[in-house]
Amino acid sequence: MFRRLLVFALLAFSAAQLPACAQNPPPAATATAAAAAATAARPLAWLDTLLTASKVMQQHQVGICLADAATGEILFGQNEAKYFTPASTMKLLSFYTGLHLLGDSLPSLRYLSRNDTLFFQGTGDPTLLHGDVPSRRAVEFLRTRPEKILAYCDRPTSAPYGPSWTWDDYNYYFQPERGAFPIYGHTVRFYAAAGQAPRVLPRQFRPLVSAAATRPTDPDDHVRRELEDNRFAYYRSPKKWIDETPFRPSRSLLLRLLGDTLRRAVVGVGRVSRATEAAMRTLPGLPADSLYRRMLRVSDNFLAEQLLLMCASRLPPLAAPDDSLSTERVIRFARRNYLGFAPDPVRWADGSGLSRLNLVTPRTLLAVLLKLHQEVPEKRLLSLLAPGGGQGTLRKRYFDPARSAAKGVPAMPKQTWLWGKTGTLSNNHNLCGYLRTKSGRLVAVVFMNNNFPTDDYPLRNEMERLLGQVRERL
Numbered sequence: 001m002f003r004r005l006l007v008f009a010l011l012a013f014s015a016a017q018l019p020a021c022a023q024n025p026p027p028a029a030t031a032t033a034a035a036a037a038a039t040a041a042r043p044l045a046w047l048d049t050l051l052t053a054s055k056v057m058q059q060h061q062v063g064i065c066l067a068d069a070a071t072g073e074i075l076f077g078q079n080e081a082k083y084f085t086p087a088s089t090m091k092l093l094s095f096y097t098g099l100h101l102l103g104d105s106l107p108s109l110r111y112l113s114r115n116d117t118l119f120f121q122g123t124g125d126p127t128l129l130h131g132d133v134p135s136r137r138a139v140e141f142l143r144t145r146p147e148k149i150l151a152y153c154d155r156p157t158s159a160p161y162g163p164s165w166t167w168d169d170y171n172y173y174f175q176p177e178r179g180a181f182p183i184y185g186h187t188v189r190f191y192a193a194a195g196q197a198p199r200v201l202p203r204q205f206r207p208l209v210s211a212a213a214t215r216p217t218d219p220d221d222h223v224r225r226e227l228e229d230n231r232f233a234y235y236r237s238p239k240k241w242i243d244e245t246p247f248r249p250s251r252s253l254l255l256r257l258l259g260d261t262l263r264r265a266v267v268g269v270g271r272v273s274r275a276t277e278a279a280m281r282t283l284p285g286l287p288a289d290s291l292y293r294r295m296l297r298v299s300d301n302f303l304a305e306q307l308l309l310m311c312a313s314r315l316p317p318l319a320a321p322d323d324s325l326s327t328e329r330v331i332r333f334a335r336r337n338y339l340g341f342a343p344d345p346v347r348w349a350d351g352s353g354l355s356r357l358n359l360v361t362p363r364t365l366l367a368v369l370l371k372l373h374q375e376v377p378e379k380r381l382l383s384l385l386a387p388g389g390g391q392g393t394l395r396k397r398y399f400d401p402a403r404s405a406a407k408g409v410p411a412m413p414k415q416t417w418l419w420g421k422t423g424t425l426s427n428n429h430n431l432c433g434y435l436r437t438k439s440g441r442l443v444a445v446v447f448m449n450n451n452f453p454t455d456d457y458p459l460r461n462e463m464e465r466l467l468g469q470v471r472e473r474l
Contacts, residue, residue: 150262228248
């Protein structure tokens, strides 16, 4: 009898403890449950039917997530927990990191004055005489300094190319080399009239440009650079053309270009002591939004890579001497400090998304969009992204065209209904952004397509059609 009473007592005690355990789960379990709940997709039957019926969406990997941007309510999900190659949608993570580390302005350069010498070093700021986001702040600062000697200090920086970048894309505008102190965006620009030799900027490269002896294998090619040398060959064309080709940066070339621009000598002094680096001050540069806007709208890879180097310049120095402007280090820092809300770990290899080693789930990118909407005023956030029908990668899509006034019908201006960031590599096309429905609701959208075997034009048309239905029905 005593044993039976003891068993009943133990069972009653255990039952009383179960609700308390359910109300107070361990912190790790709470975080996991919250992430799972936040990304649990409530299907929209009509959208699921449209996707199933779409012939364009049948032979490749498709991942979609939709959420109300204001409330975070998950509206739809398909393959949202599977990993995809994100391409340039990774720039959203670089953008989010920049928001937390850079503040309102870019760090232009770091400097220290000692006696008759101004020591200065790079922060990764890409805007110095850049063709699209140009800044002369560093130029004017260095030109007007009273010190007799301008001494450029080397700074350890990540490798010129990111992990798994395609080596034979070295000639194309979208893959300049990374660096601590970029000038002219690390590219040469060519402007040619029909049948004429091109005008070359910066002018210091003109002696290195000559006419090609052969015809291009690709009709869209206008300039070819030697793989390991700054020698350029251009192809004459019956039409006018403009091109942009990366040059190979080096310390000696930087000192010459900088000296020519400043009209005063600049010497290189190698590395300075850690104490000297610690004593350096930072010169503020352009407003950070000027870089974010260009990077996100036209998907500028160079700006994205240099953004992470600038973020690295904001981190406290480490004992390791070669961990100064390190993309890898700032990625580790951002994952540890800023991406705790992500439902899935991010495999993050570079700042631009050029690397195919990047892997991310649609629901993680959706969480980034929701976080951005929480932390950045909506008007500012949308102004930084590519607008449908406006400047950037969405200029031909996602807008209602302007309508002239007609009998009984007022004129209507062009109306954008999606603002976003595209991500495209061969056989991959993705879109992340915010869609304004006809009811006025703002919906966060992630639409990922990997490994499609054909041209992406039909795919882009189908994405616009499907998202147009989202705009109509939500």
